[in-house]
Amino acid sequence: MIWLLLLLSAILGAIAFVAGRRLATRRAVGQSAHSRPGYHGAYAMIWALAPALLVVIVLLVFGGPVKNTMMESGSPAAVSALEPFEREAFLADAERVAAGAEPLQIWEGELAPALRSEGARAHRIESTISGAGVLAVVLLGLLGGLIALSRLRPNLRARNRVEGWIFGLLFACAAVAIITTIGIIASLAWDSFRFFQAVPIAEFLFGTQWSPQIAIRADQVGSSGAFGAVPLFAGTFLIMLIAMAVAAPIGLMSAIYLSEYAGSLTRAVVKPVLEVLAGVPTVVYGFFAALTVGPTLRVAFNDLGALLAGGPLDGIGQYLMLVQNQMALTAGGVMGIMLIPFVSSLSDDILNAVPQSLRDGSYAMGATQSETIARVLMPAALPGVAGALLLAVSRAIGETMIVTMAAGLAANLTLNPLDTVTTVTVQIVTLLTGDQEFDSAKTLSAFGLGLTLFAATLVLNIVAQRIVKAYREQYD
Template identity: 70%
Template sequence: MLLIYLLVLAVFSTAVFVLARRAARRRATVVKAHSAAGYHGAWALIWAAVPALIILILASTFDARIERTVLIASAPEAVQALDAPRRAAFIEDARIVGAGGMPRQIWTGDLSTALQEEAARASRVDGALAWGGLIAAILAALIGAGLAWRQTRPEFRARNRVEAFVSVALFACSAVAILTTIGIVASLVFESLRFFQTVPITEFLFGTQWSPQIAIRADQVGSTGAFGAVPLFVGTFLIMVIAMLVAGPIGLFSAIYLAEYAGPKRRAVIKPVLEILAGVPTVVYGFFAALTVGPSFRAFFNWIGAQLVGGPLDGLGQHLLLVQNQMALVAGAVMGIMLIPFVSSLSDDIINAVPQSLRDGSYAMGATRSETIKRVVLPAALPGIAGAFLLAVSRAIGETMIVTMAAGLAARTTLNPLDTVTTVTVQIVTLLTGDQEFDSAKTLAAFGLGLTLFVVTLILNFAAQRIVQTYREQYD
């Protein structure tokens, strides 16, 4: 429906543009116009389209909310007596029935008669809102076009007005970036505060027990649920360390080779290939980890375990025999592969930024290439490389799909890379992909975890950017 309105609006405002342009030309025959006719047309188009567009978008975004509020405010007493979630479900069903659908729940007694009445009312309210929005939009378009039409005079400074509008619109575009940040911070903080009302923040940050099950009945085992996130932090840290152990050396040595040894031809081949590695979606890495790396690592460790059982290292052998497909090592190793291009391209840039004069000085003293790299280039590039590594760490912490598919769900505090561990991101996904009420402690816990993740990655990025920036300035 909205699409049709938008099309009609587009046709209307194009017509206004053409008419206003023609009018501007006609009226400018005696006096020379200040602005070209096209700018008069554009000014009219802005007035015809923009207010109506804003009204249409606001109406389609908020009419469901308004309708709900109206219906709840004037609902019959039987409905008012319901508790909040049931009432919301009732209103939702009333809207569905009003739109000609089937109710999702069964309502008995008073409620079933009330449902029919409410449904009729819902469709009335819905119609009124839809018509109201539409009429307001039409009025706005007509009034806007009329106003602009009256301004179409030769002395009117249409170009300046249009350009002022354009620069405001451009500023609004860049304000979206700020709005996004505000949105992220507000939604995370708001929901987290509600979570910390039920679970104290100290228990969340320092508790060592994570079992976010909320029982349906009060007498069930583990009915309280525990929200100590330390096992998740440890799991995230462990996987991050493994990933950096893989990505750090391989990425750094690739960067050194690319920057110092490879000629332009080799670079032209190797760089795009590494970029492919960076372009592969993470879910593909997850699939690779779960179905290729996991089973082969497990087979390998089980085989070693089978060799050791009965020997002097019997205990270790028994342990290795129990290794599962899902373990920290698999997720970490595959994540490391994913991070190689990230580390190498950042380090490559930084090594390239080291001034050639430093290298030349070292060569002049008779040092070999590798000696120059180890004693001159790397020490000079060290802060920048540290920044690159910090950015990679922040990537590793925030990565979701690989760990969701390959690390497992068991929240345990261990540093053994062969155990299944769980991470912050995995838990966010698990907590939010089940079927549950939005306001339960379980879903709010996900926002608490999200806030922690956001703050940690923000600090890492900020530090990394600062380091890289000061480093750049040093050699500029």
């Protein structure tokens, strides 16, 4: 039904546009018009589309609740006597019958004949709502178009009014983005406040034990809940550090090569191939880390441990022989590969934006290409490069799938890259997986973690702005 209403709205808008443009052309003969005929047509089209689309939005928002209310208000006594969950299931089956499908379950007794009658009634209600929607779209669209056509005059400021509608549309889109952001922050803040009422914020930020699960034994750590998030922060920082140790030098060196050394043909081939890495789904990186990189590193460290065992470094050798597939080094290394395009592509664009006159002046002073890059190009591009690196850091902090598959779920307080760790985002997913009751500290802790992650990202953005402000240089 919605697609039919949208099609009718588009047809009415097109008719209004053509009619408005022709009418404006005819009325402007021998007179000086303020706006071109196309603006008059667009003015008429807006007046025809706006009320029609308003009807579509009203039906999208209120159509379902109105239909459900009408179905429940006229239900037989046998249906009204059902429990709310069973009544909803029965009415859903009635709608399936109305659509010509088979019900999901068998209803016995008085409900069997009632299912058919309720299906027929659901079909009538659906037809009534659809017919009313079509009629309202056509009538309001025609009325709006006729009102606009009656106002078309050569001196009508159609262009100003059309641009006003466009301004309003753009403002509404911006407002939606702002309101959505405010809603996200409010949701995080409210549920985080509920969490911090149960768990002191000092324990959350500085505690070293994370065990939010329900305890099985009274002497278990989680018997009263352990919500110290320091192991999560440490794991997030460790994996981010490893990822940036891989992505920053490789990405930056790739950008310098593509910008300053590579020929046009090499650049045309290498740059798109490098950027393909940005389009690979993170779950694929997770598969690669869990099935290829992890086992390869485990075998390498186990073999190295076997070589060291029995000698002066026997302790290290014994430890390396116990290294498993899941560890921070695996997740961080693969995540670094994923971040290479972010650093490389942005840094390449930033380096290319540095004026060529700076390079020419450096060469004229006798500097080599390497000296020009180190002493002229990189200082000039430093704000942009710093922004690219901080963007990659934000991306690393928010990654979930690779860490889940390659680093494990153990909340260990360690900075050893060969240990199993977890991150803030992985714990958020773990805590909110499945049916959860949002009145326990265990579930609400996910919102505390989310608020902390949001604050960390905000701090990174502020630091990026400060770096750009401190090192910004203007060039003629």
